[in-house]
Amino acid sequence: MIPRNRQLSRPSYPYLTMSERRKPILVVDDEPRMTRFIRMNLELEGFQVVEAHNGLEALEKVRTDLPDLVILDVMMPELDGFETLEMLREISAVPVIMLTVRADEDDKVRGLELGADDYVTKPFGARELVSRVRAVLRRTQGEGKPEEAILRIDDRLSIDFNSREVIVEDERIKLRPTEYRLLYHLVENAGWVVPHETLLAKVWGYEYQEEVHYLRLYITYLRQKIEQDPSNPHYILTERGVGYRFVDFREKQPAKAQEEDT
Numbered sequence: 325m326i327p328r329n330r331q332l333s334r335p336s337y338p339y340l341t342m343s344e345r346r347k348p349i350l351v352v353d354d355e356p357r358m359t360r361f362i363r364m365n366l367e368l369e370g371f372q373v374v375e376a377h378n379g380l381e382a383l384e385k386v387r388t389d390l391p392d393l394v395i396l397d398v399m400m401p402e403l404d405g406f407e408t409l410e411m412l413r414e415i416s417a418v419p420v421i422m423l424t425v426r427a428d429e430d431d432k433v434r435g436l437e438l439g440a441d442d443y444v445t446k447p448f449g450a451r452e453l454v455s456r457v458r459a460v461l462r463r464t465q466g467e468g469k470p471e472e473a474i475l476r477i478d479d480r481l482s483i484d485f486n487s488r489e490v491i492v493e494d495e496r497i498k499l500r501p502t503e504y505r506l507l508y509h510l511v512e513n514a515g516w517v518v519p520h521e522t523l524l525a526k527v528w529g530y531e532y533q534e535e536v537h538y539l540r541l542y543i544t545y546l547r548q549k550i551e552q553d554p555s556n557p558h559y560i561l562t563e564r565g566v567g568y569r570f571v572d573f574r575e576k577q578p579a580k581a582q583e584e585d586t
Contacts, residue, residue, distance in 0.1 A: 348372045349457065350391035352382040352408070353423065354400045362395060365450040366457065379403030379411070386416050393460060395453075396440075398424040398431065406438060413439040417488075417501050419464045421456055423448075429537075436541055439500050442528070459529030464501060475511065477573045481550055481559065483511065490550050497549050502527065506542050507550075510560060515572025517563045543568060 351362045354377050363373045374389050376382040378400060386394065394412070398405035405422060412420070419441040424431055432443045441460050444453060474491070475483045482491040488504045489496045499507065505527045510518060521533045528538060547554040561569045 348374055348389055348391045350374050350376060350382065350385050350389060350394045352376045352379070352385075352394060352400075352405075353397040354378060355397075358397070358423075361450075362453065365454060369454050371457070379405070379408035382408055383411055383415070386412060386418060391418060393457060393464075394418055394420045395457075396420055396422055398422055398426075398435070406434060409435065409438045409440060413500075419460045419501065421460060433541065436502075436538070437545075439502075441502055455531060459531055463505060463527060463529055477559070477571075480552070483507065492550060499549070500545075502542055503546055503549070506539075507546055510568060510570040514570045514574065517567050517569045519567040523567065539568075 349366055349371050351359050351366075351373055352375075353359045353362070356377075359375050359377070363375065366373050374385055374391065376385045380403060382394070382396065385391070396405050396408060396412075400408070403411075405424075409420060409422070412418070420439065421442045421444060422435045422440045423444055423446060424435075425446045435443055441464070442456055444456055473484065473486050475485065477483065480493055483489075484491060484496070485508075487496075488499050488501075490499060490507075491497075506523065509523060509526045520536050520539055524532045524535060524539055527542075528535065532538065543560060544554070547557050547560055550559055551557045559571050561571065563569055
């Protein structure tokens with residue numbers, strides 16, 4: 325029995341910000357034990373959790389619950405995680421962490437190409453999952469915008485920071501969230517070499533500073549969208565073994581593209 329003069333203390337989450345506590349996270353998995361495990365550990369950290377048990381239910385939950393992050397299992401019956409993600413990206417840019425039992429790099433590349441923000445391989449520990457969730461939320465919430473809503477690079481290329489689109493030869497091309505964040509940080513440092521580790525930390529989080537293949541893959545995606553000849557880039561230049569540099573459009577000086585890392 326609790327003495328009358330003693331007040332119950334509220335649970336505290338010392339490592340969770342007030343804004344994080346309000347983030348609804350959608351967990352999509354057809355295995356009840358897995359959804360219970362994820363729910364329990366995220367709720368212990370103060371997150372709100374909603375569940376879906378198949379792809380169609382997940383798409384409906386995204387519309388009705390407006391989650392700020394989706395944890396999506398790959399191996400589901402009928403509509404698998406890849407198909408769900410592809411349909412999800414037609415209606416939402418919500419960050420997505422994929423769960424898979426396979427560590428196959430092809431699966432990871434496929435997920436990233438479809439618009440996933442991160443990958444976690446089963447089995448995984450609670451600490452790893454929570455760390456990944458925090459990292460994705462951090463990097464998808466905080467980017468500001470330059471003073472110009474539309475930044476003109478040259479006669480061919482402009483960037484619309486309101487709609488997160490690039491305008492290439494008068495055609496608007498939508499950027500995926502990770503593509504936008506990467507382009508933002510490159511343009512913000514135009515004319516300067518940004519090391520691999522810095523871009524990975526800014527775009528993916530400090531836990532990803534060794535994941536250079538993530539960076540190379542998304543540099544390829546960006547070049548395919550903005551470069552006239554992606555194999556001979558003009559805007560996003562490679563500094564071999566160091567990082568990448570966005571051409572200094574403010575100086576209006578032609579820059580010679582360098583050979584891509586392999």
